Amino acid sequence: MSKIHVTTTVNGDETEFLCDPRETLLDVLRDRLSLTGAKEGCGTGDCGACSVTLDGRLVCSCLVLGAEAEGKSIGTVEGIAQGEELDPLQEKFIEYAALQCGICTPGILVATKSLLEKNPDPSETEIRYWLAGNLCRCTGYDKIIRAVMDTAADLRKAS
Amino acid sequence: MKYHSPKSFEDAAAIAQNADGITRYLAGGTDVLVQLRADVVTPDDLIDIKKIDGVHDITETGDGWTIGVAVSGAEMSEHPALGMEWPGIVEAMDLIGSQQIQGRATLVGNLCNGSPAADSVPALVAAGASVTLTRTGGTRTVAVEDVPTGPGRTSLEKDEVVSAVNIPKQVENGGDAYLRFIPRTEMDIAVVGCGVNLRLDGDTITEARVSLGAVAPTVLLVEEAAKAIIGTTLDGGALEALASAASTACNPIDDKRGTIKFRTHVAGVLAKRAAKIAYDRAKGVK
Numbered sequence: 463m464s465k466i467h468v469t470t471t472v473n474g475d476e477t478e479f480l481c482d483p484r485e486t487l488l489d490v491l492r493d494r495l496s497l498t499g500a501k502e503g504c505g506t507g508d509c510g511a512c513s514v515t516l517d518g519r520l521v522c523s524c525l526v527l528g529a530e531a532e533g534k535s536i537g538t539v540e541g542i543a544q545g546e547e548l549d550p551l552q553e554k555f556i557e558y559a560a561l562q563c564g565i566c567t568p569g570i571l572v573a574t575k576s577l578l579e580k581n582p583d584p585s586e587t588e589i590r591y592w593l594a595g596n597l598c599r600c601t602g603y604d605k606i607i608r609a610v611m612d613t614a615a616d617l618r619k620a621s
Numbered sequence: 622m623k624y625h626s627p628k629s630f631e632d633a634a635a636i637a638q639n640a641d642g643i644t645r646y647l648a649g650g651t652d653v654l655v656q657l658r659a660d661v662v663t664p665d666d667l668i669d670i671k672k673i674d675g676v677h678d679i680t681e682t683g684d685g686w687t688i689g690v691a692v693s694g695a696e697m698s699e700h701p702a703l704g705m706e707w708p709g710i711v712e713a714m715d716l717i718g719s720q721q722i723q724g725r726a727t728l729v730g731n732l733c734n735g736s737p738a739a740d741s742v743p744a745l746v747a748a749g750a751s752v753t754l755t756r757t758g759g760t761r762t763v764a765v766e767d768v769p770t771g772p773g774r775t776s777l778e779k780d781e782v783v784s785a786v787n788i789p790k791q792v793e794n795g796g797d798a799y800l801r802f803i804p805r806t807e808m809d810i811a812v813v814g815c816g817v818n819l820r821l822d823g824d825t826i827t828e829a830r831v832s833l834g835a836v837a838p839t840v841l842l843v844e845e846a847a848k849a850i851i852g853t854t855l856d857g858g859a860l861e862a863l864a865s866a867a868s869t870a871c872n873p874i875d876d877k878r879g880t881i882k883f884r885t886h887v888a889g890v891l892a893k894r895a896a897k898i899a900y901d902r903a904k905g906v907k
Contacts, residue, residue: 466624483624483667484657506655508808510721519695519724525654526725527647529624530669573720594807595719 470531472497473541481528488512490528491538499539499568503597510596513569514538520576522595539568542575551575551613558609562600570596574610582618586611622657626669630755630784633668638757638780640666646782647671648691649725651718652734670782679703685790690783694723707788708902709797709816709895713744716801719808729783732765735773738811738835742769744799746832746842747816748788755784762787766832769839792828795820796902798895801834802887804878811835812879815867815891817899824854826900831863831892836871836884843870846892855900863896864889 465480472495479494488505491497491514503509505524512523515537542549551574554560561567570593577584577592584592589610590603598606627633637644642665645653656662670676676691679700686703694714697703704711717726717740729752731739745765752768754761754777768775777783791797797818803809814834819826831846846866853859873884 483622486654486658505658507651507718507722510719513721516724519693520721521724522721524658525650525722527624527650527654527669529626530647530650530671576720591807592720595721 466529468528468532470533471535473536473538479528483527483529485528486524487514487516487526487528487531487536488523490531491523491536494528497538497540500572501565501568503565503569508595508597509566509569510573510593511566511569513572513596515572515576518576520573537572539571542571549575550616551578551610554609554613554616555606558605558612560601560605560609566596566598566600570598570606574613577610578614578617582614582621584610584614622664623666624669625666626672629673630670630782631757633670633673633782634756634780636666636668637782642666644668644779646733648676649693649727649730651722651726652730668782683790684787686788688728688786688788690729690785691727694718694726695720697728698723706791707744707748707797709799709818709899710741710744710748710750710788713799713801713814713816714741716740716799716811728786732768733775733777733783735769735771735775736810737769737772737838737840738814739840740799740801740811740814740834742840743814743816743832743834744797745786745788745816746840747799747818747830748791748797749818749830750786750788752783753785753787754781756780756782760784766840766842771838792820794822794903795828796899796904798898798902800891800895800898802879802891810878813873813884813887813891815888815895817892817895819850819896819899819903821900821903826850826853826855829896831867831896833867833870833888833892836873836888838872841870843867846870850896855896860893860896864893867892 469478501511503511507522507525514523645664647669671691676689680687731741799816801811801814816832819829829847833841849862868889871885
């Protein structure tokens, strides 16, 4: 089967790859671009572990074809930290121990960044609804929600 | 599987017309890719319609609204005016899936996937919305309620593609609402859905459309339910007649999410609640 040539931008860097028409963006990120932050949980858009942004819009990369990335701008968890320096959100997740096994964490970080960019002052209810598509089987969510609320509060103080 | 990204709906329709095997159109992909990955439906030709001009646009026309076939739920929710005029439609779309799904899912995908439990479809039916179908050499317009013919099936011909959703202008003193029942607060599929769109003259309802989802093989436009409230002020008697008509129209299945008895009862309850919200909106109550 002939492969599709795709040119796209990932975390600000222009990149290109060849992919099978059936290959998802998640597979491309992990297997062709070696960006293994996004995880495959369900593969059907239910768990959010593969969350990335596509032209700034939060999506499940398991429900996007690699071919659809042509000309788009993709943001993954690898793009959140500035080099060795963690993002305040990541620091806060560590401080609050808002992760245990860590499989859901990349998706939750990407989803949360997306929320805070749109809404710097989310209520607890808004955070819980926004993250409803990110399943975590370890934490019970509470520590995640506290970490997000505290990050938002710090960011508001800083701005 | 061949991946196509045509630049026009005519080209998209021509690809489908000339295809020998299974064809699927790709917009948001939230159903098509799930089916692809689960090996439920493996298209021979996958036609991505997102590269066609105008498919990402929400356009206010003199007659109402044209929603491009690739407009996502999130884009509808963020639109400054659409939800003011048609809150029921926008809220119905917004109920579907997570924020991630909202970033991709479309009205047309919800319609053409053919699920009886599609949330946006009853709201579109209540609003009197239609879709434009394009084929090589022509277009036709079909009412939304005439598109689904059964679970997973539509009335579209092989060489037709939905090229736009047309929502009429909301009338003066009109209001719409959509409610669904799910056993939890988020991330679930409708057990019952109900859309109501109505118009008032003073306190009296002069026009109404009532629709039900997830209680029959396709969405239902329930004329008897509309008749039950037209000419009334949505008083207690009218609400009971509405509930009774809605329940009578149901022909649901029993499954793990709801029994026949439960769905039939809840259809009446939701019809009353949705009608009250639509009535308040028509009155201008926020």
